[in-house]
Amino acid sequence: MNYFKKTLITFTLTHFIFCSWLFAQAPASDHKVPQENQAVLDRISADSLRGHLSFIASDLLEGRGTPSRGQDIAAEYIAAQFRRAGLEAVGDDGYFQTANWVQTAPNTEGFALTLRRAKQVIKVNSQQVSFASDQALNIPRALLFKVDFKDTEALKKLKAEQLKGKIIITEIPDFRREDRSKWGEMFRAQNTFLTTIRALNPALIVSIDRLTTNGAGIGAKRLIDPERRSNANQPMPFLTLHDAAVVKLFDAMKPGASLTSLSLNLPAAIEQPVKLRNVVGLLRGSDPELKDTYVLVTAHYDHVGTQAGGEGDRIFNGANDDGSGTVSVIELASALTKRATRPKRSIVFMCVFGEERGLLGSRYYGRHPIFPIAKTVADVNLEQVGRTDDLEGAQVNRASLTGFDFSDVGEVFKQAGELTGVTVFKHPRNSDAFFGRSDNQALADQGVPAHTLCVAFEYPDYHGLGDHWEKVDYDNMARINRMVGLGLLMIADNPVAPKWNEANSKTSRYVEAWKKQQGK
């Protein structure tokens, strides 16, 4: 039996007994929503959502990259709105949960790369190199050993003794220049090659590129969580040289050992401290026991920043992705805090950083939960809830959840939709395919039934310069917010928590994680 259907009956009966006088006035579509919930949902307004989003997605915030001043301003704005709503500040710094991380920047000072063959000396500058690692490297002088990337037979015969202290020089084709259909195959070939060579433990692997004399430079701009910095041996990096003289030298070399040498000094990347923030506020529950359980409503407030170079608009405003989810969390906080009686369970409103760089903020929360994960009954993550112009056709009064039938949560929102005039459905392909594409994944990995709710899976301007706030359908977004608000209250007022659907084999790892949290 599906408990949530029973809840619905309870809602309806309660309503019938206490509020039957309303039937005459209330529109047919919402006559089943209990009055105190309806009063709260009525506070959600299109104008309010438009007002918030026109700021969050404004050019001032410069695309809210992680990390950036624009993102910091967004965080401060969200915190101000949580304060206005009267949420409890539950972070380490008011509403902020602070991640003290490190950002690396390339360090070219002291960089030197020289090849020598008899009297010929080739000096390569740091812009003619691509090196996507922040490791420091110092190789005073080592002989080159040429390997033909395509000669898999010769590769198999190589022995570690031959390569000891030597630098491999080869030509690894850049798959990104080829047609996408070839990427998978080329990437696998590159991986096989590198794995074989690394196992033989040479001093370094160098690849040449004959198509350009401009490299990506040295050192990756990376965000590092110092707590997770691994001391384990990182795989040996490979360095690409974009230099015509080196190509000429390479072509003149025969496969195998050579008398050409290379010396390299690659300084360690510069590290700068950076503060990243999740913004978290709490609406404390009212039930003596259930108040210590939590329903999460989340959205990522970061986006991808700005485009380097070029003319005209270079700001990725990210109005729909995910300014729309962010301002929905704000609007829901503002509305749900106004209910006459607080929900039984506590509701946690959270906007996270760094989704676009790999679910950084939500994973950080997963490792540093403010409230016990074992007591967190669901996460409803809001993404792309503003635009209705899905590439598959207009999505007005419609919404979907990822992993729709992975847990009971989808069914709750389907029913909340029926009560608020929104069709909440399982998308035949995207619901499962998009499950891992947003922050719900980070919570699901911890065992929390977690889904992303969205209106348009794919829309024009996705990660484009034209994702502007003016293109959002605010009346529709307000209706979606009312549906979400009701669904959240249904979960928060229900003494039975949502569960993973164990009958669906795609949930097995999440069920495992959930059991571990529950000590089962």
Ligand SMILES: [Zn+2]
């Ligand atoms: Zn997004």
